[in-house]
Amino acid sequence: MNYKIAVIPGDGIGPDIVEQAKLVLTEVGNKYGHSFEYKEVLAGGVAIDKVGEPLPEETIKVCKESDSVLLGAVGGPKWDNLAGDERPEKALLGLRSALELFANIRPATMFNQLRDACPLKDEIIGEGGLDLVVVRELTGGIYFGERGREGEEAYDTMKYSVSEIKRIAKVAFDIAMKRNKKVTSIDKSNILENSRLWRSVVEEVAKDYPEVEVNHLYVDNGAMQLVINPKQFDVILTGNMFGDILSDEASMITGSIGMLPSASLGSSKLGMYEPIHGSAPDIAGMDKANPIATVLSVAMMLRYSFDLEKEAKAIEKAVEQVLEEGYRTGDIMSKGMKLVGTKEMGKLIVEKLN
Ligand code: IPM
Numbered sequence: 001m002n003y004k005i006a007v008i009p010g011d012g013i014g015p016d017i018v019e020q021a022k023l024v025l026t027e028v029g030n031k032y033g034h035s036f037e038y039k040e041v042l043a044g045g046v047a048i049d050k051v052g053e054p055l056p057e058e059t060i061k062v063c064k065e066s067d068s069v070l071l072g073a074v075g076g077p078k079w080d081n082l083a084g085d086e087r088p089e090k091a092l093l094g095l096r097s098a099l100e101l102f103a104n105i106r107p108a109t110m111f112n113q114l115r116d117a118c119p120l121k122d123e124i125i126g127e128g129g130l131d132l133v134v135v136r137e138l139t140g141g142i143y144f145g146e147r148g149r150e151g152e153e154a155y156d157t158m159k160y161s162v163s164e165i166k167r168i169a170k171v172a173f174d175i176a177m178k179r180n181k182k183v184t185s186i187d188k189s190n191i192l193e194n195s196r197l198w199r200s201v202v203e204e205v206a207k208d209y210p211e212v213e214v215n216h217l218y219v220d221n222g223a224m225q226l227v228i229n230p231k232q233f234d235v236i237l238t239g240n241m242f243g244d245i246l247s248d249e250a251s252m253i254t255g256s257i258g259m260l261p262s263a264s265l266g267s268s269k270l271g272m273y274e275p276i277h278g279s280a281p282d283i284a285g286m287d288k289a290n291p292i293a294t295v296l297s298v299a300m301m302l303r304y305s306f307d308l309e310k311e312a313k314a315i316e317k318a319v320e321q322v323l324e325e326g327y328r329t330g331d332i333m334s335k336g337m338k339l340v341g342t343k344e345m346g347k348l349i350v351e352k353l354n
């Protein structure tokens with residue numbers, strides 16, 4: 001089968017890592033008899049520089065006509081002085097909303113080989129490492145509510161509807177059914193009215209999943225629990241802003257931030273896949289970036305958009321093997337390991353697929 005993929009390299013290290021992910025994907029295609037057709041489009045700072053806006057109409061059009069979107073990273077200090085709506089980040093928000101990608105899936109998995117990079121004490125991690133997934137609502141809440149300025153005041157509105165909460169809750173419970181059957185919903189319902197609605201809708205949805213254990217935490221406590229007892233979590237379900245914050249925290253405690261992929265999904269098969277890390281402009285184009293998070297994002301694409309589980313697993317296994325053999329990019333380098341660049345890391349993963 002032929003799959004059309006819109007590719008958004010973006011800014012900073014984006015082009016470096018996306019190039020390697022494409023090589024890996026192409027190799028998977030060769031090996032398993034699929035073909036992937038890439039169409040490169042502009043978004044982020046590079047689009048501001050070339051066509052004067054962070055998210056050109058053409059980009060949205062190509063993405064909508066594709067089977068999936070692969071994104072590197074957007075943003076950088078060069079564009080930091082621009083106003084809110086003109087910034088590279090606007091491209092991300094615009095794509096999420098134009099493609100109706102309401103569900104953001106961010107696994108926080110600890111790689112056994114990188115255990116030493118985990119900032120938590122050994123007794124907190126215990127046996128088996130860490131493996132949880134944050135399911136973040138992505139097209140609602142305070143990110144998309146009305147905002148503005150009035151004289152000396154500024155405001156942002158946090159709003160959720162029953163249907164928005166319901167559909168993201170279902171995604172979380174469906175994922176939990178394929179994992180350890182536990183959902184922890186995180187809100188601030190001791191204060192916020194929309195959080196009270198959130199909690200009651202999650203309770204309703206939970207009734208359809210009698211096998212899944214569900215509990216609720218306030219976000220402050222949830223942030224604390226992530227560092228004192230992260231192993232209690234299987235699937236964390238939360239809103240847009242809390243999910244932004246908690247997914248960074250969750251990824252950091254695995255010690256593997258350069259390794260973690262993400263998927264943004266809607267109600268169709270079209271998804272957007274990207275590493276969770278940023279554009280690291282300081283090492284852009286220097287063959288130093290770690291391409292693994294992007295490579296693993298491509299594995300998520302195969303799994304969630306194309307239902308190619310075997311192919312997804314093959315990529316994940318190839319990454320494991322390369323780590324097992326001691327190859328490391330600078331960000332995950334430790335004593336006694338073999339330092340490699342972006343391209344070499346990509347090549348090693350491609351080799352392991354065979
Ligand atoms: C993320 C990022 C984005 C967000 C920014 C860059 C708009 O932090 O994907 O987590 O806040 O959603």
Ligand code: MG
Nearest residue numbers: 244245247248
């Ligand atoms: Mg973030």
